[in-house]
Amino acid sequence: MHRTRMFSVAFGFALSLIAGIANAAQAPLKIGYSDWPGFVAWQVAIDKGWIKDAGLNITFEWFDYGASLDAFGAGKLDGILITNGDALVIGAGGGKGVMVMLTDYSNGNDMIVGKPNIKTMKDLKGQKVAVETGLVDHLLLLDGLVKAGMSDKDVTVINSKTTETPQVLASGQVAAIGAWQPNSGQAMKAVPGAHPIYTSAEAPGLIYDALSVTPASLTAHRADWVKLIKIWDRTVHYIYDSKTQDDAVAIMSKRDGLTPAAYKAFLGGTHLLDLAAGKKAYQKGPGLDSIYGSTENADKFNVKYAVYKASQKADPYLDGSLTAAAMQ
Numbered sequence: 001m002h003r004t005r006m007f008s009v010a011f012g013f014a015l016s017l018i019a020g021i022a023n024a025a026q027a028p029l030k031i032g033y034s035d036w037p038g039f040v041a042w043q044v045a046i047d048k049g050w051i052k053d054a055g056l057n058i059t060f061e062w063f064d065y066g067a068s069l070d071a072f073g074a075g076k077l078d079g080i081l082i083t084n085g086d087a088l089v090i091g092a093g094g095g096k097g098v099m100v101m102l103t104d105y106s107n108g109n110d111m112i113v114g115k116p117n118i119k120t121m122k123d124l125k126g127q128k129v130a131v132e133t134g135l136v137d138h139l140l141l142l143d144g145l146v147k148a149g150m151s152d153k154d155v156t157v158i159n160s161k162t163t164e165t166p167q168v169l170a171s172g173q174v175a176a177i178g179a180w181q182p183n184s185g186q187a188m189k190a191v192p193g194a195h196p197i198y199t200s201a202e203a204p205g206l207i208y209d210a211l212s213v214t215p216a217s218l219t220a221h222r223a224d225w226v227k228l229i230k231i232w233d234r235t236v237h238y239i240y241d242s243k244t245q246d247d248a249v250a251i252m253s254k255r256d257g258l259t260p261a262a263y264k265a266f267l268g269g270t271h272l273l274d275l276a277a278g279k280k281a282y283q284k285g286p287g288l289d290s291i292y293g294s295t296e297n298a299d300k301f302n303v304k305y306a307v308y309k310a311s312q313k314a315d316p317y318l319d320g321s322l323t324a325a326a327m328q
Helices: 002-026 042-048 064-073 083-090 136-147 162-171 183-190 214-219 221-240 244-255 260-264 275-281 293-304 323-324
Strands: 029-033 058-062 079-083 100-106 110-114 128-131 156-159 174-181 195-199 208-213 268-273
Touching: 029 064, 042 058, 042 064, 042 221, 042 244, 064 079, 064 083, 064 323, 079 083, 083 136, 083 208, 083 221, 100 214, 100 221, 100 275, 100 293, 100 323, 110 136, 110 183, 128 136, 128 162, 136 174, 136 195, 136 244, 136 293, 162 174, 162 183, 183 195, 208 214, 208 221, 208 293, 221 244, 221 268, 221 275, 244 260, 275 323
Parallel strands: 029 058, 029 079, 128 156, 128 174
Antiparallel strands: 079 208, 100 208, 100 268, 110 174, 110 195
16 A cells, blocks of 8 residues: 555656646747847737747747846846847856847947037046946947047946936936937937937947847757747848838837837837848957957957956857758
């Protein structure tokens, strides 16, 4: 009787274990996305049902950008849409990911926005600038200062959440802010006459955006990630095709709570990368036309300004093989 009972308990435990593994296998892969045109573009694929049609059990969860970084770093997400520089930041903190696909590079939607009396970057000398320190527009600010023959010592950086920069500029506490769209656009609306004095269009490739996934998820679900990457290519062409662009913009603008006309103005400032362009950017090189060169540049910035201490090598964070596989 005892042996039979022990067998029943063991058999029941085994069934529970098998069921648990099956449930885990069926659990959706979770991707964090936030308010950036290259990330909101995924809304087209979501609303069109292309992800479900591909048989993928993947969900997209909407976050404030900073909160998405925290969630990924805490292991609550399988994937995240993120800038290459910020991928290094959370990786240095223990939340390592692998960038398996590039969504875009910023082509003007990241901006340093000055008050009406601030005409150029040189006018910022001795002034206060609000930016979310350690994140992408802090890098843009420093790049603009260097090109103007200045350094970080010529300004006082005020740490502000990107979503709060429009209010900070309107308060009169600072001479300029660093932010991405739609926050930069909101800042210019909040302060009549405020305008961009430096943008990512002047440094193409300084800021890449990517889909980064956990190493464990990459190992367990590689085929699913390749299928999703194929859908991205379809999404980019749908957005850029003049026959379907209006529909795409309507979907994206709804996600952001903006009018289609207002959202359409953002498209030029984010250069979406189809798979062919993404594959080209995965070629190793020292310049900003390569994701490797851009990521190494971001690492130097992060170390110099003590975002983290130990340099992060680019190679472990980048894997272009899935993009290549999706093109086959």
